[in-house]
Amino acid sequence: MPTVVIDPGHGGQDPGTVGNGYQESMLVLQTSLLLRDALRRCGFRVVMTRESNTLPLPSGSIAEDLAYRAQLANNNNADLFVAWHVDSATSSDVNGVAVWIHPSTRGTRTEQWAQTLVNGIAAATGQKNRGVYLGDFQVLRETAADAVLVESGFITNQQEANNLANTNFQVREAEGAAQAICTLFNVPYNQLPAPRPDTPAPTPPTPTPPSPVQEQWPAWAQESIQHMIDWGIMVGFPDGTWKPNQLVTRAEMAVALEKLYAFIRQGGAS
Template sequence: MPRIVLDPGHGGRDPGAVGQRLKEKDVNLKVCLYLRDALVRAGIQVLMTRDKDTERVPGVTSTVDLKARAMLANTNSADLYVSWHYDASADENVHGVSVWIHPSQKDKSAYHKADLLCHHISAATGQKHRGVYLGDFQVLRDTMMDALLVEGGFITNSLEEARMDDDRFLQQQAEAAAEALCKIFDYRYIAPTANASTALRREPLVTVKVNGASLVQHGRLIEGKTYVPVRELAELLGCAINWDNETHTVSLTRGE
């Protein structure tokens, strides 16, 4: 039975990245709890570095905390370490999913696992596929097994943050990740029960072209109507886009 360590990034007094409404630590934990349930359903053993909003021990530095997270995986002979985060950028237009691995693993199995995981999440949610990146993060450096760090979107992008505030979106990310991880370990992915999966069903993808240019993210066909990511559509139409957090309104303004 494969053993996976799930690490919801940050926690306690460390909020991680902060958006207009959400703290990264809370979203990380929620999606990892969904992912844990999906993996256990498939018969995969899961260990969590935290399963609640853990408060740091006074005087303990972030470095010590990260070492402890990696040590949990090492001492329990984990087969894979997955740290889950949501990214931030000074450019609020940046969006999409990426998976990071340690530079020493760029030509090894961790790269292929990261690529598969990123593809599954982006395909399920319609998010931009940003690909696999290399980073000397401590949890990637100190773990003795393949280790992946997921950036499930940008909390500084108002539209992605709004999706992070929807449990159905987080469940969708978690189920897609579970399906990829099951494939990695040659385990059969078991979908949620009928009631749980109603909100998660995957609608057909639709290629949408504007003036001959295809959207990077596919549209989705739901009950005979095509839905597309408004930001990409606006960019191809030459419109400026603005998000009003108070009224939850997206405004498109055509340039002069």
């Protein structure tokens, strides 16, 4: 059977993008584990880059961690690499699901597979289908197999963020993706068994509430700080504070600059 490597983005000290009381790293992990289970149910060999809220390579830099994820896929002779993320935008109106591929794979089987995948997820969830985008992401560039990156929705859209945190919606995204992947490899899709009548419906996970911590930001910097948070470049500390007067370490600056570079490569806020 084919080998699929699933890569839930970010993790641990790297929460990814944040919005509406949620962190990307947790949302993508929950759905990725459901996708893992769905694909294994259909007979695939599935390798996860992480199965808990930690970085796959916690001792390395972000770039080293991303390289490790790609190498894990290469070492396992993956037939398909699926990175799972959620997106953000400066406008809270933006919503929908998209799949990204490396520019070098435009017009190839990878692009066709990406289109099938985004079509499957959108059909299963009723989300806006944003189609296929090109991006020079490290995990896509360094993975030898067909590699795609799913942006499963926008955390900055209140309704979509709530959906992304809802167990039933996560199941629909995962099953839609699994059914599409089965189509790619001509593997029969084994439907999720219906719950027994006496089995209670799963309880959606409790959202991470916005931090109750209130801190004063300098008036002249408030808009810029909010942009850094909205764009996922500098999201603050786990306790919900931003500590605007605290000195920045070289390690923190390296992570921020890398995120800024990736943000610009994706088109920035335009």
